[in-house]
Structures are given as C-alpha cells and as structure tokens.
Amino acid sequence: MKLVILGGGGFRVPLVYSAVLAARHRVPITEVVLFDADASRLAVMHRVVTGQAEAADGGAHPGGHTVRVRATTDLDDAVAGADVVFAAIRVGGTRGRILDERVALERGLLGQETIGPGGLAYALRTLPMMEHVAARIAALAPQAWTINFTNPAGLITEAMRTHLGDRVVGICDTPIGLVRRVGRVLGVDPLADSAQVDYLGLNHLGWLHGLHVDGVDRLPALLADDGLLGQIEEARTLGLDWVRARGALPNEYLYYYDYPREATARIAGAQHTRGEFLDDQQQRFYAEAAEAEDPRAVWSATLAEREATYMAEAREGEREEDDATGGYHEVAVDLMAALLAGERHRMILDVANAGIIPTLPDDAVIEVPCTVDGTGIHPEVPATPLALDELALVTAVKAADRGIIAAARSGSRQQAWRAFAVHPLVDSAAVARDLVDAYIDAHPTIAAVLSEA
Template sequence: MILTILGGGGFRVPLVHQAVLAASDRVAVDEVVLHDEDPGRLEVMTHVLRGLGEGGPVVRATTDLDDAVAGAHVVFSAIRVGGTAGRTRDERVALGEGVLGQETVGPGGLAYALRTVPVVDHVADRIATLAPQAWTISFTNPASIVTEAMRDRLGERVVGICDTPISLVRRVLRALRRDPRAFDSGLVEVDYAGLNHLGWLMGLRAEGSDLLADLLRDDAALGSLEEVRLMGADWVRTLGAVPNEYLYYYDFAREALAGIAAGGRTRGEFLDAQQSAFYTRAAAEPGRALDLWRETLAEREATYMATERDTQDAGERAEEDLGGGYHEVAVDLMAALLGGEQHRMILDVANTGPDGEPLIDGLPGDAVVEVPVLADGGGIRPLPPARPLAPVMLARVQAVKACERLLIEAARTGDRDTAWRAFAAHPLVDSTAVARRLVDAYRGCTPA
C-alpha cells in the first residue's frame, strides 16, 4: 500500500511516520511518499526519518505533486500554504485591528483559508484524476473549510480529522476513572457536535448511566480537565456541556486578545523562529537531525496554548495533554478503512445522517460538521447525536458555517465583496469597517 503525505517536509511528519511504524501489524504500508514544494525541508525530514531506524516502509521524497499522488491508496494532506511566515502575518494583521489573531479561529483562520482553498482545489483535482480510489485524510487547517472545499471534487473519499475532540472524550473518561478508549470500542456513547474547533461534548453514557452528569458533579474530576482550567468550572456547569478548548477564543475573546497582545509575540512568530532555526541547524548537521527535532518538538508541545493558560492562571499543561495526537487518529482511521478494524471516532464529514436527515438541524446537508462516526472497511458512517445543540450553540455554529461557505466562494472567485461579507459575518469581527480593512490587508489591496 502506498501512503502519500502532502506537506511531507512539515515539522510534524516524523510523528506520522512513527505512528505508521507502530501500526505496521494493523495496516501494511509498503511505501511512504513525502511531497513538499521545498526540497530543503524534504531533505531535512528524510534525515530525521532515517534517524528513527531501519525497517518499515520505503520512504521517498518528491517535489512533483502528480508523481506523489499517482497510484496512492491513502493521501494524508498536511499542507501549510504560506508557511509559518504566512501564519504570522495572519495573526499580526488581525491584532493590528484589535481583533483576535489565531490561525484557525476568527479572521486569522479566514485569511489562511483564502490562500489555501485554491491550492487544495488543485490538489483534490489531481487526486481525483490520478488516484480516484484513494482515501484523502486531511489535517490541513482550517479543517472545516478545507474539507468542505475538497469534498466538491472528492466527495465521500475525503474526511477531515482533528485530535482535539477525541482527546477531550478520552480525558473526560480518564477523569471519571474509566477506560479512555471506551468510546472507541463502543462501550460508551458520546454526543459531540459542532464544527472543527467549535464543538461541545454534550453527552456521555454507559450502561444507562449519565457519565457527563457525574463529571459535572465531581469537583476534582471536572477540575482536572484542561478545558475547565482554561474556562472555569462554573462556566462549564452553566453550559451543561464540556466545550472544545478552542471555544476559549469565543467565550473569553477579550481575555484571549489581551493575553496575546501582552505576550510580546504571537504563536506564529514563536513557531516561525523556532522552526527556521531547526531546519537551518538540521541542514547543517544532518547526523543530528533527529535529536534536534526531538528537542524542538518538546519545546513546541510544552508551550502550546501557554499564553491562554497564563492569562487564566490555569497552571501548567498536564502531562497527558502534551503532544498532538492527530497522527494517531489518522492511522486509526486508515486501519479502519483499509486494515479490517472498526473505530468510533469524531471526524469532519458531511452533515447528512444514515437516514438522509441532517446531523445538525439548521445546517445544509453538504456542510461539513464535526460529529461521532463509525469507520470500517465499509466507509465512514455518522452516528446521529441523541441530543441536539442548544439554541445558543446552534446560532454560533450557523453563523460560522455561513461565514465559511462565503469564504470558499470568495477564495474561488477572488471577489473582494464576497470576502468582505465573509469576514463581516464572523462572530469575532465586531465591525464591517474592520472586516473591510482586514480583507484589503490580507489581499494586499488598498481600500477603494
């Protein structure tokens, strides 16, 4: 089996490779193809992967997209259009207008999508032409927008993944002294719904017991969760649901903005400096590439959402919260689709249930939403939630989804006014005048 990784020179590729190696008895990958437009980054990543040890699939690198995807069985799409320098610009332009600068939430995420949608449209077209039976598993942010755009060409063969929802479920189960993988195996039912980086855990049931109610009553268990340390137990109890940690940027927007502004540099600026230094050093010392990567990764993960935790006096990030697990989610999904396994997961899929009815009422059937699914050799089947989103949650989801769909149209047509409408529609942009200036700054235009 051939696995292609788009964005193969990216910093987190070794995590994916390690997960593939660890799952070799579950799903056999014969060849891993790394694709990136930057040959220098590809070379560095090749040295890092070599340092991980002999054995495993053959690894080859290419800067040619057609060569990379032709004949692939699975495509992992993890591209970052514009790199960390683009992310830095996205964040700084927003902060300059007094609105949130974050790479996936608010105007920063919309700017990221504006330049990413045309690229993933081209990628989806080449996959559909050269590997029509391939499964495309997209890690590319902003995941909700990118997955929805790619579906226009790839349909059900593309799915968006994020480790945040499943990590939340597992942490809740661990806090309740339950097997953290009880949902994966079907021993626990989960109600989770929303969009990527905009969702809520609304129900957790096992053997007739309401586990979420148990959690909300238990001060120690509730207080152990990263989301609660960020947003407070009182707020979580008021919601009656545990929010995805990215809801911090919506529910505590003023605090988030103040914390970022006071931090001196944005997350993008930190990563841009950190990764530039890593690639430069690793290129000069290829024999130390793996050690340098490990040192850089440890610092990167330990500082994740550090500003937000400091702003809320949330303390250090718990050890079990360190390390992004999207690579493990991707391998579990690959093992389900092609390796004969069955997994319950939370993924970004179309808003259409098995009966043809919407999974989230009030959204179009072809809108991409984030919900529990059952994945196996027969494909990916959404599990309709037993509990609907509360009206206030649904209203926010509808507003952001409308914004996302306008953004896709703007990215494809290049129409400035459509982009303006998209930015103005976002809940975190508080002025149409600000929205217009943001669009002009991101597009490199001078206001008319």
C-alpha cells in the first residue's frame, strides 16, 4: 500500500512517519512518498525519516515487509495510485503566519494561526492549493482516503469535499486529547463500547457536554470537584469557575473566544508572536540539520522546545509533559488502520454535518464523535444539542468559513470582506474591510486570490 505525505518537508513529518513505522504490523504500508514544493526542506526531512527507518531494523517488520520512503517535488508523481494521503501543507510557510498574526495585532485583534482573522487569512492563501490537490487526488487516486491535517482543518476539509466527497476527512488531536484526559482522571476508558462521548462543535471550537459510562454521565461529578477538575488542562486554561459555569468542558481553543482581550494583550505584549518564534526556530533547525551527521538528534531537541511552548499565551508556566505530547499522528494512523485494515476505532473527526446540527447546511463540516471501520466513517449523533450561546458562536464561525471559501473561489474582495465582518472575533465591518486590504497588501498570494472587486 502507498501512503503519501503532502507537506513532506514539514517539521512534524517524523512524528507521522514514526507512527506509521510503529503500526506497520497493523497496516501493510510498503511505500511512503514525501511531497513538498521546497526541495531543500524536503531533503532534510527525507534524511530524518530515512534514519528513523534504519533505526527500526531497517524498516522491516519481523513478519517481513519493509517501508520504503522516497521524496518528490512532483505532485502528480506523489499521489498517483495512492491508497491513503496525509495532507499537511503550509502555503506561505511560517513567514506567512507572521503576517497573518501581525496584521490582526496591529488592529487590536487576535493574531493567532487558526482562530479569527489570522485563520481566515491563512485559509485564503491555502484554499487554491488544497482545491488543486483534491482535484489531482480525485483524478489520479480516486480510491484513496485523504486525511487532512492542513489548517484551518474544518474549513479546508469542507472545500476539499467538493472534489473528494466522503473520502476526505479532517483530523485534530485536541478533542480526543480532552476526552482521554477526562477518562484518565475518572479512571474510565472513554472510547470503550460502554462509553458515550457527548462532544460537538467545529474544529477548534467544540465542547464536551457529557461522558456517559454504562448509562451514567460522569461529567457532572468531575465539574463539581476542584481536585478532579484541576487535573484537566483545558479547565486550568479557561478557569475552573468559568468551566463550571458553562457546564461543559471546552476545547482548549475556546480560550481565544472566551478571553479574546486577555489573549490579544498577552500575544501583543510578548517579545515575539508564535509565528516569529517558529520561523526563527525552523530556520535554525533546517540549516543545522542540513549539515548534521545525525539530523534526527537536532530534530528531537527542536521538537521538545516547540512542544513545551505551545499555546504559551494561554498558560501560566510551561505545559505539563503529559499534555504536551503530540497525538494527531497517532489519530491518523488509527484512522488509516480502521479504513484500510478493518480495525474498529472510535474517534472525533471533521466530517459532513448531515443534519446533526440542524441549523447548519448538511455539507458543512463539523467535529463529532465517529465510529470508523472497514466500511467507512460513521458519525454518532451526540446526546446533547448545542446550547443557544454555543450554537450562535458555531453558526457565526461557520458563516465566516463558508464566506471565505466562496471568496477564494470567486476572487471577490467583497465576499472576503463580509466573511471577515461576520466572524465573532472581528468587531467592526470597517475593521474587516481594512483587514482584507491589509492582507492583500501583505500577502502576494492573497492578492492573487482576491483579484475581483
């Protein structure tokens, strides 16, 4: 079987590859193809993952097969005949992220990669590439499953569905990480057949309303106990009293919606934005790794620094080790094992709404618990519908998402303006118009996308 990693020169690729190697007895992947438009970054990551394969007994499983890895800058060569595609492309790189953040911060708004105006700008420059990618997969590998990590994951997955339908699914490790932390504190397996995960929302915008085990909701007892609730990273981030007042455990990204003034002030007051930190770190990493005898050691040290500082503006002190462990690569491998090898897994995924949130269109992508097996992805209808305030937030963000998709496809600056203006983290239509103009001036890629009045 052939696995393709789009964005194969990206920093986190070795996490994905190591998970694939560890699961080669579960899924008979025999070839991994790394694709990236940046040949120099691709060469570094090819050396890192090749070293990983050699360290894992030459890439061979005791049962027999090897996992070959190769790199290419030719998209069609990469995807042709693929069985599964992991999409993790960052159009414009970390330099683009810096502009996304700074343009918003200069106007007193949240400057963050996937939330608010920064996320909409990121989507604008990413959508044309991802639609092209989806069209090429549909033409050259119609049988493939595409697993999308590219942010903003829900928005990008929704656009790719136009070409790939149900064979594209978005993933994120934050909701399943929340559920697993709750299960660990309560001493239960939240993904067992006896459990029902009551989670609903959008990517980076969802709530755990309940965790039913053998028919009993265990979440109220957790919310009522400071000792238990204080062990949940998301509750510490948003405040135990606020989480208790809401009556649900939020995805950690709700911090930016519930505390936008505080988040903006902390980001603006920092010496560097997250994008500036990562841009500097990655420039140093790729330069050093290109010359290193063992680039894996350089990568490991850089990863530890990167993970320890994740969402630092939302936390006091460093992130706890247990919560700093990345997991989307493991989610992706479990998903692949279910779809391609007949395993059965329960996970939270970005899929079509299909009536689960009645106020949203059926083809809107939402984030919801699913059961996955060899027959496909089967969304579960959560027990608790969104509360009115949750629904208002989800509806407004989805309106902005769909407006950005329409603007990218039409090239309309007017549609982009409206999309920015309706987003809950943009507080003025005039500011929204200024944002669109500023992003056009800052990003040649956005200027090329928004070519119509």
